[in-house]
Amino acid sequence: MQVLSRSVLLSRWAAIAAVVITVVMTAGGVAHAELGQPSNWQLGMQEPGSPVMDQVSWFHSFLLWIITAITAVVLALLVAVVVKFNARANPTPSRTTHHTLLEVAWTVVPVMILVMIAVPSFRILFTQLNTPQADLTVKATGKQWFWTYAYPDNGAFEFDSLMLQDNERKPGQPRLLAVDNEMVVPVNKVVRVQTTAADVIHAFGVPSLAVMVDAIPGRLNEAWFKATQEGVYYGQCRELCGRDHAFMPITVRVVSEQAFAAWVEDAKKKFAVAPDAGARRLASSAGID
Structure with missing residues (x-):
């Protein structure tokens, strides 16, 4: 019970740290970015000056949240494995070799994440490459x-x-x-x-x-x-x-x-x-x- 509590605690701290880092990076980018040029200590992208750049900046932030979530989940799993399934805490390991639901989940979830990324990515790419009537x-x-x-x-x-x-x-x-x-x-x-x-x-x-x-x-x-x-x-x-x-x-x-x-x-x-x-x-x- 004590080992489980420690695992949960470490997982929560890892998730909190990831969220704090993301918020600081996002806020810092908005605070320091300037229109049309880089600035000292800038984090993130420059301030958008066109509709396409608005979409690119949104997509960049969207990907940052997805990457942060993936990193937090993987970190939490690694911490749980290290703490809960080491030789001292788990002297008799399980001999399970297949878990159908788990195998389906780790195949379907990445595919869903890639689709979530691909749809706005293709939309932005089409907008950039499809030149409208020029003035x-x-x-x-x-x-x-x-x-x-x-x-x-x-x-x-x-x-x-x-x-x-x-x-x-x-x-x-x-x-x-x-x-x-x-x-x-x-x-x-x-x-x-x-x-x-x-x-x-x-x-x-x-x-x-x-x-x-x-x-x-x-x-x-x-x-x-x-x-x-x-x-x-x-x-x-x-x-x-x-x-x-x-x-x-x-x-x-x-x-x-x-x-x-x-x-x-x-x-x-x-x-x-x-x-x-x-x-x-x-x-x-x-x-x-």
Whole structure:
């Protein structure tokens, strides 16, 4: 009786510890996550900035609870086995080799858990891959090591986007993520992002917008997002692409529809020529004529 009480007590403490850890992780993620960028001591994902990212964040929390429950149950069983069925507490072990109900349970329960995970997972995957009617198309070309953006729906202009050095950043701009020319899009509009690369494989990724798509030379991939809040969203190249892979950030500025229209008119004048300015700037900084 004493051994059984100890087993139950340890099981309860294990379950309580698992719940406390989960609550702390979840609360910490909500408290520290920022919109569009990482923050100090952040736990969890960045604050969602699009409907798809809302679903991804929900799915992440849903999986966290399932994983925590599974871990707690397994830990409780291990503790019970160690305490209740050791040689001292149980000197005459059972010789039972089959238990039909138990065998059915440990087959059916995992299948049910996998179905619970698969249904929302497939729904989110379908939403990400099924691009709706786009309001705007942006072509992002990955280069070593910067991005070139074009707006085929808005005129014949393109521009290069390079990371700002420490002495070029303004107050509030994060290190290694801020760029000189930002990708600008309107709020509450479906933006189709077409990606390709000019040299090696890159990847266009913006966490708060749930965008991650490879940029492959000779191939045109696409993803989409719909930013629901104005602000600045930061991302990076997510594919190991060479020496300066860590210095190839992505900055997406989401503005009102009126501000976007004004930006387009200004961009047509500012970026109408010299599409290879980024390459010349990199060559100049490296001392290459």
